[in-house]
Amino acid sequence: MVEGExxxxxxxxxxxxxxxxxxxxxxxxxxxxxxxxxAQPSMRSVLARKExxxxxxxxxxxxxxxxxxxxxxVNSFHFKSMLNVISAIGLGYKGLNYHQxxxxxxxxxxxxxxxxxxxYHAIWAKVGxxxxxxxxxxxxxxxxxxxxxxxxx
Numbered sequence: 001m002v003e004g005e006x007x008x009x010x011x012x013x014x015x016x017x018x019x020x021x022x023x024x025x026x027x028x029x030x031x032x033x034x035x036x037x038x039a040q041p042s043m044r045s046v047l048a049r050k051e052x053x054x055x056x057x058x059x060x061x062x063x064x065x066x067x068x069x070x071x072x073x074v075n076s077f078h079f080k081s082m083l084n085v086i087s088a089i090g091l092g093y094k095g096l097n098y099h100q101x102x103x104x105x106x107x108x109x110x111x112x113x114x115x116x117x118x119x120y121h122a123i124w125a126k127v128g129x130x131x132x133x134x135x136x137x138x139x140x141x142x143x144x145x146x147x148x149x150x151x152x153x
Contacts, residue, residue: 123153
């Protein structure tokens with residue numbers, strides 16, 4: 001081989017290798033068959049899904065109105081997170097009861113908040129903080145004082 005030349009290997013196409021007869025090739029291998037789960041959904045299943053979504057939306061709407069929850073709550077990050085977690089569980093989730101909400105889960109939420117406040121305590125020790133007080137009286141003439149903590153972080 002001469003310097004500067006590269007070795008080139010010639011390849012034949014599969015059609016050139018055939019003995020004159022054209023082989024039948026189909027594009028079926030590139031598409032999912034119509035009778036599998038991956039096939040395009042039927043109109044009936046699309047309409048059934050739309051009806052199921054409508055039923056879920058109506059159940060949420062009735063809950064909001066019955067419990068006097070402001071409709072602005074649907075814009076909450078926690079509302080969307082709740083829906084994602086519930087849908088990830090799938091069928092069979094029964095929801096929580098009054099005792100779970102006001103005893104067990106309230107204790108867990110309190111622990112989460114306490115951990116968050118403790119993490120801020122460490123920041124306050126490093127960079128400092130400002131403590132603010134706001135006092136006022138309610139319509140029954142009870143004095144209320146709110147204490148707020150502000151820190152740069």
